[in-house]
Amino acid sequence: MIQFSKSVNSLRTSEIRDLMGLATRPDIISFAGGMPGNELFPVEDIDEIYNSLPLDSKQTAFQYGPTPGYPPLLESLKEYLQKKGMAVKKNKLMITTGSLQAINILAKVFIDPEDVVVTENPCFIGGISAFKSYQAILHGIDLDENGINLELLKNFLRQSKSTPPKFIYLTPNFHNPAGTLYTEERKKDLVPVLQEHELLLVEDDAYGELYFDDEARKRVVPLKTLYENDLSICYTSTFSKILGPGFRLGWMLVPPEIYQKAELCKQSMDACSPNFTQVLANEFLRSGKMELYIQKMRLIYKRRKDTMAGAIRKYFPEEITWMEPKGGFYIWLKLPPKLDIMAVLKSSIEKGAVFVIGKTFDPEGKDNSHFRLAYSHTPEGKIEKGIQILGDCLKEELRLSK
Numbered sequence: 001m002i003q004f005s006k007s008v009n010s011l012r013t014s015e016i017r018d019l020m021g022l023a024t025r026p027d028i029i030s031f032a033g034g035m036p037g038n039e040l041f042p043v044e045d046i047d048e049i050y051n052s053l054p055l056d057s058k059q060t061a062f063q064y065g066p067t068p069g070y071p072p073l074l075e076s077l078k079e080y081l082q083k084k085g086m087a088v089k090k091n092k093l094m095i096t097t098g099s100l101q102a103i104n105i106l107a108k109v110f111i112d113p114e115d116v117v118v119t120e121n122p123c124f125i126g127g128i129s130a131f132k133s134y135q136a137i138l139h140g141i142d143l144d145e146n147g148i149n150l151e152l153l154k155n156f157l158r159q160s161k162s163t164p165p166k167f168i169y170l171t172p173n174f175h176n177p178a179g180t181l182y183t184e185e186r187k188k189d190l191v192p193v194l195q196e197h198e199l200l201l202v203e204d205d206a207y208g209e210l211y212f213d214d215e216a217r218k219r220v221v222p223l224k225t226l227y228e229n230d231l232s233i234c235y236t237s238t239f240s241k242i243l244g245p246g247f248r249l250g251w252m253l254v255p256p257e258i259y260q261k262a263e264l265c266k267q268s269m270d271a272c273s274p275n276f277t278q279v280l281a282n283e284f285l286r287s288g289k290m291e292l293y294i295q296k297m298r299l300i301y302k303r304r305k306d307t308m309a310g311a312i313r314k315y316f317p318e319e320i321t322w323m324e325p326k327g328g329f330y331i332w333l334k335l336p337p338k339l340d341i342m343a344v345l346k347s348s349i350e351k352g353a354v355f356v357i358g359k360t361f362d363p364e365g366k367d368n369s370h371f372r373l374a375y376s377h378t379p380e381g382k383i384e385k386g387i388q389i390l391g392d393c394l395k396e397e398l399r400l401s402k
């Protein structure tokens with residue numbers, strides 16, 4: 001008999017997978033994937049960059065590279081992070097294969113079976129799976145509109161003094177799936193709580209660049225830049241949302257002693273991240289094209305968000321409540337009691353639109369009182385039609401639930 005490891009057996013299977021299989025019809029309008037639209041990628045710029053590379057750089061691109069990253073990219077990225085106020089000299093930077101690998105490596109570095117990890121509830125599904133794959137016990141703390149609920153966090157930390165959590169994993173900027181942007185005050189109030197309990201913070205900043213206005217821009221400042229001296233912070237981010245997930249490039253900026261262990265882990269995982277895309281990403285950053293591209297993306301995602309928000313107001317029953325995001329990719333919506341979201345998903349897939357149910361993002365895999373819509377992947381022209389389909393399905397299910 002095949003005997004799988006306990007860690008693999010602890011991974012959750014998803015009952016919506018079969019349904020999602022049906023959602024690959026070419027005509028379906030998808031609000032499911034948390035990814036950029038294909039038509040937005042800077043294909044011509046990258047063509048031009050590759051074609052004008054000298055032969056030895058092209059050869060380097062095909063080769064293995066150093067485990068921590070392609071040195072010129074590490075330098076360009078350090079400059080980029082330093083401009084944002086990151087302490088790049090005090091910390092060490094490592095390029096990873098997507099930021100999911102950075103999160104996975106940090107999980108491997110810290111988690112022994114049965115260790116407790118605190119997350120937000122809801123939480124990015126990739127984080128949940130990574131922590132579970134090392135057999136962590138997850139404790140999700142509810143988010144409110146300003147960030148993680150501090151009273152709940154304090155209570156939990158007080159109760160768990162005998163078995164303190166290994167770390168807390170937070171996404172303060174344009175949370176996936178909740179869209180939340182932490183307020184300055186919430187960040188400030190969080191620090192003494194983490195300090196008191198000497199709790200290490202894994203700060204995931206996958207979406208911080210994608211703010212929609214000036215007020216949001218001022219608020220996306222990472223905790224890593226604000227509270228570096230007060231807290232042990234492992235910061236992760238990615239090129240996936242600002243260049244393309246196909247590059248499979250992310251990074252971590254962490255204290256040196258953590259970096260040493262992380263490098264050992266990465267050596268045994270993939271030896272190095274793709275040199276090919278690191279060479280291209282480096283040229284894109286160096287040429288100044290990255291900043292211009294991100295500026296363009298901010299406008300496009302804002303327009304998509306505005307279109308979706310307008311359509312939700314027009315077509316959704318008013319019992320569905322939600323907050324308008326100030327950046328990022330997602331709108332997170334709360335259902336009235338008793339409404340069966342699985343039934344809505346089924347009928348909306350039949351009629352031509354798909355989204356993700358809330359349970360996917362619950363660390364305990366139970367709470368289905370919300371659902372997530374991503375506007376990032378869908379051109380404006382299709383957003384209104386998809387939301388109208390969903391609105392009809394929601395109204396019908398609401399009628400049945402009364």
Ligand SMILES: Cc1ncc(COP(=O)(O)O)c(C=O)c1O
Nearest residue numbers: 098099100124176206238240250
């Ligand atoms: C919050 C968050 N963190 C990390 C990631 C991982 O992205 P990648 O591995 O492509 O860098 C994602 C992707 O959806 C995300 O939403």
